[in-house]
Amino acid sequence: xxxxxxxxxxxxxxxxxxxxxxxxxxxxxxxxxxxxxxxxxxxxxxxxxxxxxxxxxxxxxxxxxxxxxxxxxxxxxxxxxxxxxxxxxxxxxxxxxxxxxxxxxxxxxxx
Amino acid sequence: xxxxxxxxxxxxxxxxxxxxxxxxxxxxxxxxxxxxxxxxxxxxxxxxxxxxxxxxxxxxxxxxxxxxxxxxxxxxxxxxxxxxxxxxxxxxxxxxxxxxxxxxxxxxxxxx
Numbered sequence: 001x002x003x004x005x006x007x008x009x010x011x012x013x014x015x016x017x018x019x020x021x022x023x024x025x026x027x028x029x030x031x032x033x034x035x036x037x038x039x040x041x042x043x044x045x046x047x048x049x050x051x052x053x054x055x056x057x058x059x060x061x062x063x064x065x066x067x068x069x070x071x072x073x074x075x076x077x078x079x080x081x082x083x084x085x086x087x088x089x090x091x092x093x094x095x096x097x098x099x100x101x102x103x104x105x106x107x108x109x110x111x
Numbered sequence: 112x113x114x115x116x117x118x119x120x121x122x123x124x125x126x127x128x129x130x131x132x133x134x135x136x137x138x139x140x141x142x143x144x145x146x147x148x149x150x151x152x153x154x155x156x157x158x159x160x161x162x163x164x165x166x167x168x169x170x171x172x173x174x175x176x177x178x179x180x181x182x183x184x185x186x187x188x189x190x191x192x193x194x195x196x197x198x199x200x201x202x203x204x205x206x207x208x209x210x211x212x213x214x215x216x217x218x219x220x221x222x223x
Contacts, residue, residue, distance in 0.1 A: 030209060041199055041217055045113070048211040086154065090209065098144055098167050099203075099212055101154040 001026070006087050006102035013077050013109050021072040021105045023087030031090035032063050033099065034072050038083045046072070046085075077109045114138065117202050117215035125223055129190040132218045136183055136204030142166070143185040144205075144212065145177055149198040160185055161208055192222045 003026040013019055025032070034046040047054050047061040049070065054061055058077075063070040074081055084106050088099040114137035124130055136143050145157040156169035160179035171177075174192075179185045189196060199219050205212040 031211070033211065035214070041219070043201065043214040043217075045211070045213060088154075088212075098156040098159050098169060100156065101146075103153050 004087060004089055004100050004102040006085075006105050008105060009103065010106045011108070013107065015077060015079060015109055015111050017077050017109075018073070018075045019077060019107070021074070021085055021087075021107075023070040023072070023089075023102055025068050025070075025087075025089045025091075027068070028092040029065065029068075029089040030092050031099065032070055033088050034061055034070070035086045035088065036081075036083050037086060037104070043086070074107075077107075079109045079111055082107055082109045113213040113215065115202060115204050115213050115215035117200075117218050119218060120216060121219050121221075123221045123223060124192060126192055126194060128192050128222075129188065130192065130220065132187040132189070132200055132202075132220075134185045134187070134202030134204075134215060136185070136202075137213055140204035140206050140213075141183065142205045142208055142212075143179055143183070144203040145171075145185070145187050146201040146203065146214075147198050148201060148217075149195075154201070157187070159208075166208060189220070194222050196220065197222045 005024045036044045051065045060073045084104040086104045088101045116135040141162045157171040159167040177187045199217045203212045203214045
């Protein structure tokens with residue numbers, strides 16, 4: 001069936017370390033977004049990236065649509081990067097517009 | 112600030128009661144989506160409206176209903192509340208049925 005899988009489920013880093021989060025999806029997509037859910041529950045848009053590569057400060061993302069995966073890179077991590085990172089996709093063959101979320105990667109950055 | 116406004120931020124109510132959650136989308140956005148986030152289920156899609164019409168339905172219980180008004184704001188009505196309905200409810204909006212979606216701050220519902 002239609003799936004969005006994120007790995008790893010949990011990640012603990014020391015401040016200053018780099019990390020790569022992965023999102024695999026099971027079918028063609030016309031939307032892929034990365035979100036950061038902070039400890040207060042807010043879902044913050046990081047990237048809208050159905051294909052290609054984007055960078056925003058210490059964060060960058062790459063989606064290889066033909067191979068059905070996306071990567072989120074976090075460099076020089078800070079304690080404020082802690083939280084849960086979600087990948088969400090809109091499948092071409094799916095319903096009219098809703099995003100389907102992965103289960104997230106819980107990131108803890110230690111000082 | 113995403114531009115999507117949800118009220119109230121917190122709500123505590125008793126089992127069996129009915130509540131209404133409100134969402135104002137970003138200016139110019141025609142699509143509104145409702146999601147439920149509970150600890151054991153992750154982020155689940157409930158329902159989508161586009162320009163006042165229901166567009167897609169997810170795992171929305173029959174006790175729940177929603178609508179989008181002519182001014183494009185939306186309301187999610189939850190009735191006969193149960194303990195298991197305690198969750199964070201998000202509203203999101205996008206320009207059309209596709210495109211980048213932006214989420215509100217959520218309404219944290221606690222049913223006691």
